[in-house]
Structure formats: structure tokens, C-alpha cells
Amino acid sequence: MSGRIGFVTRGYLACFDSSGMACVAHYAPGAMVGLECALTRSPALRLLPMVESGWIDLPASALSREMGLEWLEHIFARHALGRLARLQAEAACNAVHQIPQRTANLIRRLHESEGREIRTTQAILSQALGVQRTSVNAALKALERDGALRLARGRMQVLDSEKLGRFACGC
Numbered sequence: 001m002s003g004r005i006g007f008v009t010r011g012y013l014a015c016f017d018s019s020g021m022a023c024v025a026h027y028a029p030g031a032m033v034g035l036e037c038a039l040t041r042s043p044a045l046r047l048l049p050m051v052e053s054g055w056i057d058l059p060a061s062a063l064s065r066e067m068g069l070e071w072l073e074h075i076f077a078r079h080a081l082g083r084l085a086r087l088q089a090e091a092a093c094n095a096v097h098q099i100p101q102r103t104a105n106l107i108r109r110l111h112e113s114e115g116r117e118i119r120t121t122q123a124i125l126s127q128a129l130g131v132q133r134t135s136v137n138a139a140l141k142a143l144e145r146d147g148a149l150r151l152a153r154g155r156m157q158v159l160d161s162e163k164l165g166r167f168a169c170g171c
């Protein structure tokens with residue numbers, strides 16, 4: 001086995017496909033990263049920390065030596081259906097839901113992991129959503145006008161999580 005396997009300890013990460021264009025997964029604390037790539041010997045996916053994040057990682061070969069390859073494959077199989085379902089849900093969300101709802105939804109997720117104060121930038125949000133920064137900016141401004149958020153440089157504060165939830169698509 002090659003590559004590295006990581007465990008997210010804090011924060012929130014977006015994961016991009018090998019083209020680096022499409023966000024294919026989100027990782028919150030507790031998520032395991034890189035197992036798929038290690039098992040299929042495909043190149044590592046790009047990770048974008050959306051807020052200050054932490055993870056520990058170790059060589060896949062060391063983990064496989066300690067745990068046994070069979071056990072790693074067992075974990076992989078157990079999570080495969082869930083991952084596929086999430087990927088399909090994410091693709092449907094991108095296709096069907098509008099940018100303002102998707103932006104609110106992403107902030108709702110970050111709020112769940114970060115609490116009231118979310119330290120992130122519009123550039124990072126737009127990358128994770130795969131849309132223009134100006135569209136994210138317009139969506140954030142609308143949320144601020146409605147009293148759901150307060151925006152500041154490099155961070156935002158959730159003022160009303162119910163309002164935020166009403167805007168969010170809920171995917």
C-alpha cells in the first residue's frame with residue numbers, strides 16, 4: 001500500500017477530485033481520509049481546510065502493517081455505500097439547488113462543527129462550492145441582510161441559526 005491515511009481531528013475540510021475542480025466530499029472531525037486512494041493506488045486527492053483544521057496522518061503501509069490489510073478493506077467496504085450515497089446527494093445538490101441555498105447549507109455545516117464564529121474566507125467558500133466568488137458574496141450579503149449572519153474580514157458570525165437553516169437546502 002502506498003500513500004497516507006489521515007484522521008481529521010478538528011475543523012472542516014473539502015476534498016477535490018483528481019482534476020482538482022469538483023468538490024467530492026466534506027470531512028468533519030472523525031472522518032478518515034485517503035483510504036480509498038491508498039487501496040486503489042490512485043493519486044492523493046486535494047484537501048482544502050475550510051476553517052482552521054487539524055488531522056494526523058501516517059503512511060498507509062504502516063497502518064496496514066499494524067491493522068492488517070483485511071481489516072482496512074473491511075472498513076473500506078463498510079463505508080463505501082455511505083460514501084457513494086453522499087457523493088450522489090452532493091451531485092444532485094449541485095445540479096438542482098441554487099447558489100444561495102447551497103451557500104447557506106455549507107455555512108450551516110460549518111456552524112455545526114465550529115459554533116457561532118466561523119473563520120473562513122469567501123475565496124475558500126467559492127472553491128468548495130465550485131462557483132464564482134461574486135455569487136458567494138451576493139449570497140452572504142443576502143444572509144447578512146436577513147440577520148442570519150454578520151460578515152467580517154476573514155470570518156463570519158452566525159446570529160440566527162434558524163434563519164440560516166431556512167435558507168439552506170438541507171442536503
Ligand SMILES: [Zn+2]
Pocket residue numbers: 092093094097102105169170171
Ligand atoms: Zn442542496
